[in-house]
Amino acid sequence: MSIHPTAIIEPGAELHPSVAVGPYSIIESGAVLGEGCVVESCTRIYGHTRLGCNNRVCHGVTLGAEPQDLGYTPEQAKPLTIGDDNQFREGVNISHGVKSATGTRIGSRNFFMAYSHVGHDCSVGDDNVFANTATLAGHVELAHHVFVSGQVAVHQFCRIGAYVMLGGVSGVPKDVPPYVIASGQRARIIGLNLVGLRRNGFDQARRAHIKAVYKLVLRSGLRLAEALTRAERELPGPDTDAIVAFCRASERGITGFA
Template sequence: MAETLIHPSAIIECGAEIGQGVRIGPFCLIGSDVRLGDGAELKSHVVVTGDTSVGSETVIYPFASIGHDPQDLKFNGEHTRLEIGSRNRIREYVTMQPGTDGGGGVTRIGDDGLFMANSHVAHDCRIGNNVILVNSVAVAGHCIVEDEVIVGGLSGIHQFVRLGRGSMIGALSMVTADVLPYGLVQGPRAHLDGLNLVGLKRRGASRSEIAELRATLAKLHDGSFRDTARDLGGRQNSTMVTEMLDFILGPSDRSFLKPL
């Protein structure tokens, strides 16, 4: 394990837990309830505060603000948490905020994510593994972003929206409803534009799996997503199709994005 290195200008409040091999650069501020996992690195001018845990080997770049109070007028100073997983790359000016009492009290970030400059993760969100938020993406409160989702630059995700596993959101999109797993979404008022074929191929999906997903999507277009999913449930050979149908039938406060 590498040596722990803390720049003399950094401020580490009493009570903070610093793992082995951590690197903390100039002018960083680490709050008293912060836990930095082994091998984490804060480049410089980073603020991590509140009840916040940062996983091992996560790297945070200058001027990121991690763990400050949520931007929610209902928040009244209650004790809530922010949990960030391992091996994330959190770039310049990123903001991530803890939960609220109304949303379960915790915001969770998975592993191996890339959060590009100026992106924002609001209170009570659940962000999965291998997620990419491109520059200036804003994810509003109570959202669920499943594994391997990519959100294009300057996009906004409405409160309580779910983005299904492997979905792709095009740049400059405003997403106001749930996105199916492996779906491709784009447009200023975003709509479903088929499957994320590039993402599926990168995952190694076979032609037959992609064909089954396409056939399922075509059937969903014929009526209510939930009613059709109930009719199709239990008769699927593809795990990806089963995952899509389970997502549709899962708990949600929103409707679903559909084709134009």
């Protein structure tokens, strides 16, 4: 274990012997850091935080901080649970949970650029990218392989589907279904996330199928419930199932096309 002499590791913190901690960092009692984690300078890892293996925590990061909720009291605290192989770049801030038993959850292989923020009780999947200052409010559910561009703000309780790209400086007030690009002050769908789909192995036939599903579901003029039923019947397949299930589970409403 490599611990800089100016770092503060409180009694009760659990660090794997391979963990490295840089100067002036603080790791509170109750925090757990798995094998291969690297904590750089001037970071603070609060006691409700659990990190898996091989996470990199860069300068000035705060993990497991109190939620930015005016009604918060310490006895409400729930955990922040983080998977493996994530990178948290300079100034990232992630709140611990407060209202759900599982707290705030971060998956694996996510890349958080400088000053991005994840609010309390969010659920973030795997292989996502958060550009500089991207922000999730509380209780947001973000799937996997999502690109959240710079200065994006996602409203509390929104859901973001898999393989979505959120365009820069966008405000997201509704659920964004899988496979699309959404952009704008009040974000609207502007097309499929073709680059992201190609990079993740979606061939032309599969992309055309997804496009046909969205043409029926969101651009046919049908009521959503009827369009979803027709999509299941006329365009069956796993991508159809994913879109239909996402839309049927929506409580905030589905983002439409521009």
